[in-house]
Amino acid sequence: MAETAAPExxxxxxxxxxxxxxxxxxxxxxxxxxxxxxDLYPGRGPFAAVLFDMDGTLIDSTPSxxxxxxxxxxxxxxxxERLLGWHGVPARAIAxxxxxxxxxxxxxxxxxxxxVADTDGITPLPGAAEALAALPAGRSAIATSCTxxxxxxxxxxxxxxxxxxxxTADDVTHGKPDPEPFRxxxxxxxVDPARCLVVEDAPAGLAGARAAGCATLAxxxxxxxDGLDADVVxxxxxxxxxxxxxxxVTVVAA
Numbered sequence: 392m393a394e395t396a397a398p399e400x401x402x403x404x405x406x407x408x409x410x411x412x413x414x415x416x417x418x419x420x421x422x423x424x425x426x427x428x429x430d431l432y433p434g435r436g437p438f439a440a441v442l443f444d445m446d447g448t449l450i451d452s453t454p455s456x457x458x459x460x461x462x463x464x465x466x467x468x469x470x471x472e473r474l475l476g477w478h479g480v481p482a483r484a485i486a487x488x489x490x491x492x493x494x495x496x497x498x499x500x501x502x503x504x505x506x507v508a509d510t511d512g513i514t515p516l517p518g519a520a521e522a523l524a525a526l527p528a529g530r531s532a533i534a535t536s537c538t539x540x541x542x543x544x545x546x547x548x549x550x551x552x553x554x555x556x557x558x559t560a561d562d563v564t565h566g567k568p569d570p571e572p573f574r575x576x577x578x579x580x581x582v583d584p585a586r587c588l589v590v591e592d593a594p595a596g597l598a599g600a601r602a603a604g605c606a607t608l609a610x611x612x613x614x615x616x617d618g619l620d621a622d623v624v625x626x627x628x629x630x631x632x633x634x635x636x637x638x639x640v641t642v643v644a645a
Contacts, residue, residue, distance in 0.1 A: 424630060425644040431623045431631065432588070435606050437639030439586035441526060442576045442605065443554075445535040445542060447592035447613040448628075449519040450549040454512030459505040467498055480595050481536040481566035506541050510548035516612055518628030518645075522590075523552055525633040530640060532556035532576040534589075536566050536596075556580055568595040570603035577603070588642065590628070597621050608642065 425431060432438075446452050464471055469489050486498040523531065531554040535542050539559040546553045556579045563571045570584075577584040589600035592613045597620055600607050608631070609621035616624050623642075625631055634641045 424625070427644055429644045431608075431642045431644060432606060435622070436588070437636070437641045438588040438606065439582040439639050440529070440577065440580045440588075441522075441531045441633065441640055442573055442587050442589045442600075443522075443531065443533050444589070444591045444593065444596050445533050445537065446545065447516075448590055448610055449516060449523070449533070449551055450513055450545060451516050451612070452510070452513045452545055452549075455506060455509045455545075459502065459509055462505055463498075463502045466501065467494075480568070481560040482538075483560065484566060503538055503541055507544045510544050513545055513548040515549050515551050516610075516627055518630065520551055522628045522631070522633055523554065525635060526554070526640065527635060528555060529580060530635065532558065532580055534558040534567075534572040534576045534596075536560055536572075567593070568598035568602070570599045573600050573603040573605055577605075586639070588640070591621070592619075594618060594620065 430436065443449055446456075460474060461471070463469075464474060467490055473489055474485070482502050483495070483499045486495045486502070490498045533542070533553055533556070535558070537545065537559055539557070539561045542557060542559050556576060558572050558576045558579070560566050563569075563575060565571045573587070573589055574584055577587050580587075585604040587603075587605045588608055589596070589603075589605040590608045590610065591597045591600060592610050594614065597607050597609060601620070607621040607623070609616075609619035609624045610627045611619065611624065612627055630645055632643050632645045634643055
């Protein structure tokens with residue numbers, strides 16, 4: 392929060408963040424990895440903090456999302472193809488675009504209830520636990536398009552240890568691709584967004600991060616490399632190592 396789809400630009404399963412899927416062609420191979428220990432942001436780091444997206448970046452909740460959004464669409468009378476192109480966008484924005492205005496509040500409550508109740512198969516993504524463990528308090532946050540109850544349910548199901556700073560759809564007026572979630576996360580950490588690194592899997596999240604003035608690291612867990620406009624693109628968080636010292640966080644190739 393979905394990722395891969397048939398080569399004929401057909402719809403893939405919904406992404407793991409409580410949003411809708413978008414079609415993708417045959418995934419391109421990720422870029423060749425840098426040599427181990429290479430500073431991936433020379434001249435830009437060290438960073439004051441790392442701001443993580445959650446679904447599709449730290450955890451894989453695809454099985455739940457596939458089930459829940461299919462049920463939601465059927466109940467709302469929304470054709471599945473209308474769920475395309477919303478990856479990384481909050482559920483309330485999707486509902487506002489797909490159902491009449493008077494039905495939006497109930498539609499949002501229904502999808503949240505479905506997803507909070509269905510957390511089977513949610514797992515950490517490679518490198519996520521290690522990345523979170525490498526960062527001391529005050530050096531990391533999560534900025535997610537999920538609501539707070541859904542984020543809490545998925546964190547618990549995945550077993551990851553989330554940072555104390557968690558920005559959700561409930562905390563902002565404008566969700567991704569607006570920069571507000573990342574600016575708020577940086578504010579709560581007491582750091583300048585320009586000194587933050589955002590880790591994302593979705594084009595909408597990356598657009599918000601750039602608009603906030605953050606450096607960007609994209610993982611190809613849900614989107615092919617050629618669909619990710621980021622400073623650095625890697626397979627997943629297992630491809631990097633976060634090194635912390637008094638100056639901040641340096642990101643090196645694993």
